Amino acid sequence: MIEDKNQEQTKISDLGEFGLIDHLTKSFNIKQKSTIKGVGDDAAVLDFKDKKIVLTTDLLIEGVHFDLSYVPLKHLGYKAVMVNLSDVYAMNASATQITVSIALSNRFPLEAIEELYAGIELAARNYDVDIVGGDTTSSNKGLIISISAIGEVMREDVVYRSGAKANDLLVVTGDLGGAYMGLKVLEREKEVFKVDPNNQPELDPYTYIIERQLKPEARKDIVKLLKNLDVKPTSMIDISDGLSSEIIHLCKQSKVGCDLYEDKIPLDPQVISTCEEFKIDSTMIALSGGEDYELLMTVTQDDYPKIKGNPNLTVIGHMTTEDAGMHLVTRDNAKIALKAQGWNSLSDPE
């Protein structure tokens, strides 16, 4: 993951702003029928006919949301798109377009930005979204990425955070905690590299969790799966900050409580073994780790037969009345209050 510093380098200032934009956007293809006009004018023009649109946006800052010393630029570009598509899927919508704004300092040669865009374009291609606009500018502060995503959905299919009812089942996709433990491993390797740059890291036992951190995949497939199963969740949210924090969002916005069962939380064996190695409690990591980009939803009890046994969907608890509160039911059957211990970027020291 250490970049080759000897590759050929082109100064971005040689191209100029318009030259850079032309260079980066010339390979963008339009595939969505709803895209009437992509890049190249004051704004993109889109047509969704009778569908509703969903709109979401995210801002990623070097040194706060990513560290280029262990995140390859191509992966960073890919992940920046995933973060936004995940929000679109959490509305039960299909993602259709993104805009990409990048600010970068002169320390980045053209080839670095091409790497970043290669990741963005790969994500757009894999997820069938058009890149329809954006902004490229200079920065005196490293790399900043701002992506907005648009999706389309029939009005009756929109799923908000606020529709959960008491007795609904709490369901999560995939498994949790991997992205955070992947980050822990990468941070450790960075420290080792500082001490001995010739040390080749032994990352084989961590491939799954490192991929969860560096190349997460948004759950486009789940929106399709739910449609095929004829299940409309009563509420849904994506897991960016950690399971605990997201459950609290659903409960507060739906005005319900919940019982989450510790022994039901899906964990990959690599997460469990790495947690043991780092002497961290794996439940705590699943609850607070963040960046998993799985979907958390509630479904009615009536829909249980439809989701039962599906390898993508795990029932981890059920909703209760608001006054019953939000609880984790531990393996030894103790009930403890759920707390949002998710990654809270604003309380980090500067």
Next chain:
Amino acid sequence: MIEDKNQEQTKISDLGEFGLIDHLTKSFNIKQKSTIKGVGDDAAVLDFKDKKIVLTTDLLIEGVHFDLSYVPLKHLGYKAVMVNLSDVYAMNASATQITVSIALSNRFPLEAIEELYAGIELAARNYDVDIVGGDTTSSNKGLIISISAIGEVMREDVVYRSGAKANDLLVVTGDLGGAYMGLKVLEREKEVFKVDPNNQPELDPYTYIIERQLKPEARKDIVKLLKNLDVKPTSMIDISDGLSSEIIHLCKQSKVGCDLYEDKIPLDPQVISTCEEFKIDSTMIALSGGEDYELLMTVTQDDYPKIKGNPNLTVIGHMTTEDAGMHLVTRDNAKIALKAQGWNSLSDPE
């Protein structure tokens, strides 16, 4: 314009990320019929029925696009919205929603961010757009603002950059060069203030141009005016980088040339007098100054009677065939090639 440093200060970390977002968004009102769901879920939900939508985005970085030593935060918030609305109007569309993402370092107290949001909200209120989403995060690099704007338009009303034909008239709104000369005055006062902090700046002769720099207004009125006049421009762009650069965009994308008449370029008397004071050529400032956020358009000769004499619209030239090239016709009737000397952020030194 110097902020009172003694005002009460609240640390943002006391609120936390979610607390801050709640605090900032609680006063947001929804006014647009197309806004079904604003802030508070994974994404906003919008419904434009049979209208097309336009989408644009911009990224503003402290130290590159603004300098907080002479831009009050409230004005900065207002201007950040204008920059995006201007792009929507340049498509001949109505602006309907914005998303606002802010990254800020701990050096900003809550009161500073409230000032910034006050400007953003004032802009949204004045221009009838809903704030429907965004992201608030920490920054280790000062203040970063990313705004996306959405607008709606009937398909037959969309105006691109690419529709100009030879013999079309080149028309500009308002007057040019003010924003740049306002910046020059503010930069000079900053230097004076550094030498003598007790010196009270004498800004009366510069009120118009300083307002053009600090509180530009996007030309929402022009979209309405054109509709009332029953004029659909053949091409349109907003003037963010300077007249010269924008004319070249229209010509290149429309595959036409143009003759721009120096003596027709609209200049405010304050721009002329300040240019004289700074010993700068006012034509050069209009051509290359940037940040005027006026609209530049082409209209057919047939529409000339409809726009003739309108105080908002000035005919400054006409389009020619592509092989005739792009020219400035000077006051002494010399023809010189137009060059894009607009503000090119990527060639600035870091």
